[in-house]
Amino acid sequence: MNICILIVDCLRADHLGCYGYHKNTSPNIDSIASQSVLFKNAYAQSNWTAPSFYSMIAGKYPPTLMINWMDQKINRDFVVLPEYLAEKGYLTGIFTPFKILLNPNAFSSHFTEAKELSLNEKALPEFREWIKKAKNSFLFFHTAEYVHEPYFADKQDVQMFLDKATSVPDNSEIVKILTSKHTKKTSIMDISRKINTHLKIPSKNEIKYLIACYDAGIYHIDRFVSDIHKVLQEESEDYLFMLIADHGQAFMEHNYIGHGIGLYNEVLQVPLVVDYNNSGSFQVPETVQLMDIFPTIIELLEYETDFKLDGQSFAQALKGQKLNNDRIAFADGSPRICVIKNNYKLLTTYLKYWDFKTYSKILQSHHRIRIRDLLGLITQFGREKLFDLRKNSGETNNISRQEKEIHKQLRAEIKNVLDDVLSEMRQSDEAPIDEDIKKQLEGLGYL
Ligand SMILES: [Zn+2]
Numbered sequence: 001m002n003i004c005i006l007i008v009d010c011l012r013a014d015h016l017g018c019y020g021y022h023k024n025t026s027p028n029i030d031s032i033a034s035q036s037v038l039f040k041n042a043y044a045q046s047n048w049t050a051p052s053f054y055s056m057i058a059g060k061y062p063p064t065l066m067i068n069w070m071d072q073k074i075n076r077d078f079v080v081l082p083e084y085l086a087e088k089g090y091l092t093g094i095f096t097p098f099k100i101l102l103n104p105n106a107f108s109s110h111f112t113e114a115k116e117l118s119l120n121e122k123a124l125p126e127f128r129e130w131i132k133k134a135k136n137s138f139l140f141f142h143t144a145e146y147v148h149e150p151y152f153a154d155k156q157d158v159q160m161f162l163d164k165a166t167s168v169p170d171n172s173e174i175v176k177i178l179t180s181k182h183t184k185k186t187s188i189m190d191i192s193r194k195i196n197t198h199l200k201i202p203s204k205n206e207i208k209y210l211i212a213c214y215d216a217g218i219y220h221i222d223r224f225v226s227d228i229h230k231v232l233q234e235e236s237e238d239y240l241f242m243l244i245a246d247h248g249q250a251f252m253e254h255n256y257i258g259h260g261i262g263l264y265n266e267v268l269q270v271p272l273v274v275d276y277n278n279s280g281s282f283q284v285p286e287t288v289q290l291m292d293i294f295p296t297i298i299e300l301l302e303y304e305t306d307f308k309l310d311g312q313s314f315a316q317a318l319k320g321q322k323l324n325n326d327r328i329a330f331a332d333g334s335p336r337i338c339v340i341k342n343n344y345k346l347l348t349t350y351l352k353y354w355d356f357k358t359y360s361k362i363l364q365s366h367h368r369i370r371i372r373d374l375l376g377l378i379t380q381f382g383r384e385k386l387f388d389l390r391k392n393s394g395e396t397n398n399i400s401r402q403e404k405e406i407h408k409q410l411r412a413e414i415k416n417v418l419d420d421v422l423s424e425m426r427q428s429d430e431a432p433i434d435e436d437i438k439k440q441l442e443g444l445g446y447l
Contacts, residue, residue, distance in 0.1 A: 242273070
């Protein structure tokens with residue numbers, strides 16, 4: 001089987017037509033979704049790329065892996081999806097524009113082939129060539145332009161998504177930095193940090209304009225997604241296509257911009273559109289999470305396994321069967337965590353469940369303690385927040401005092417997850433950072 005997981009970095013589910021968005025950002029994706037299986041409540045395991053990616057390919061909760069950066073390797077004690085498939089004779093590969101992921105000793109070391117690939121005219125022929133290489137292949141196809149900041153879609157496209165009341169902000173430093181193709185990553189990190197620590201407050205008009213640029217970015221990649229899907233169909237006897245995102249993107253809904261901070265749904269709820277050999281079109285309301293992809297692929301390929309994964313297969317949903325409604329999603333935005341079950345969401349922190357000594361094991365996996373970790377530590381003194389996502393999708397109304405029984409149930413779910421995590425935590429295998437990678441990390445503002 002040719003398996004292609006297409007990851008659009010930062011693509012939030014609610015900005016796609018097939019997830020109910022009111023603007024026409026995604027006509028082609030909507031068309032694929034109308035003939036595929038659409039998971040209405042799919043969640044990423046984290047609010048930023050690294051933990052989300054590693055968790056996805058290991059089928060494990062992020063803290064279990066004790067990985068916090070893209071230049072680390074998953075501990076050998078765990079089975080990793082691409083390595084597992086390679087042992088079964090699959091050709092495995094990763095395409096990504098992120099050089100950091102291509103460190104041959106780190107994330108990409110779990111794949112047989114790795115290639116730096118940007119969204120340009122070469123991308124589609126490269127993909128066609130890849131698919132033709134083997135009957136059994138697994139491609140982790142990561143795109144991180146247009147929808148990931150800076151949002152540099154064509155200005156004409158941006159006009160299509162501007163409301164009448166929104167003007168093009170003149171002389172806005174925020175807009176200039178976040179929408180220029182050649183902005184340095186460090187400038188993006190700087191301005192986002194200022195906004196997220198409330199040293200700089202964007203105006204409503206600036207935010208609306210940035211959203212129009214983000215939507216135009218989705219519109220730009222929409223055709224590309226459809227082309228990839230078509231090539232996969234044309235060139236494969238047997239295929240599995242998944243469109244996902246590693247996390248979403250915030251636009252000040254909860255006073256944050258970008259990603260990597262907070263665990264509200266704008267950064268956590270992602271698209272999951274699956275076409276398995278054109279096997280039918282269904283909508284799946286039950287909760288699923290990205291680390292469910294690993295066990296799902298194993299079930300579809302009918303392999304027997306003797307190792308434990310934290311995810312749960314959703315393969316039966318691809319055949320039109322109902323999933324159990326007791327499934328949960330857990331996400332890590334260290335030190336924050338959350339769990340979602342039956343459209344209720346509990347937002348809390350590790351320190352409500354663990355003492356500091358236990359929690360510091362997670363901090364050990366960090367290259368450095370960042371501002372958000374320190375800010376997050378303060379949140380332990382705040383109350384846990386419980387939301388009813390059906391009635392309050394904006395997550396503004398904390399109902400933890402009114403819904404004591406549900407609060408108790410979700411606390412028990414988090415406790416189960418964290419007990420599991422604690423019994424299985426393994427330090428990542430450190431990959432030596434070479435000078436090139438170090439420079440790239442510095443460029444991204446990580447070191
Ligand atoms: Zn990402």
